[in-house]
Amino acid sequence: xxxxxxxxxxxxxxxxxxWLNPDVYNxxxxxxxxxxxxxxxxxxxxxxxxxxxxxxxxxxxxxLKTKKFKSPYRQSLRTQLNKWLEDEDSDFISPFSAKQWGxxxxxxxxxxxxxxxxxxxxxxxxxx
Numbered sequence: 860x861x862x863x864x865x866x867x868x869x870x871x872x873x874x875x876x877x878w879l880n881p882d883v884y885n886x887x888x889x890x891x892x893x894x895x896x897x898x899x900x901x902x903x904x905x906x907x908x909x910x911x912x913x914x915x916x917x918x919x920x921x922x923l924k925t926k927k928f929k930s931p932y933r934q935s936l937r938t939q940l941n942k943w944l945e946d947e948d949s950d951f952i953s954p955f956s957a958k959q960w961g962x963x964x965x966x967x968x969x970x971x972x973x974x975x976x977x978x979x980x981x982x983x984x985x986x987x
Contacts, residue, residue: 917972
């Protein structure tokens with residue numbers, strides 16, 4: 860089975876990752892396409908990210924894509940996110956506390972998230 864997601868303005872098709880259960884993928888195809896289109900690596904198990912709304916998924920992707928941080932606080936959030944993604948047996952349902960999410964929830968994230976979703980739906984041919 861193959862997966863499809865958007866990379867910039869084109870559709871990418873790859874084999875299903877070994878960690879991904881085909882039934883879970885078929886049930887959540889659209890959400891996985893959004894997650895991978897935002898830049899999450901396909902080799903990292905990201906099924907737990909399905910629970911978050913697009914703005915939070917975008918904020919997580921933004922943290923993962925950042926190469927140089929101006930703030931040590933954002934760097935610490937990135938480290939915390941990586942640990943949460945690597946530990947599939949974590950008792951925490953979220954990588955961040957409500958206060959930490961609040962620091963990531965800013966107008967730029969919301970605006971960029973909305974624009975990215977529009978582009979993903981346009982390229983993948985989905986409408987909501």
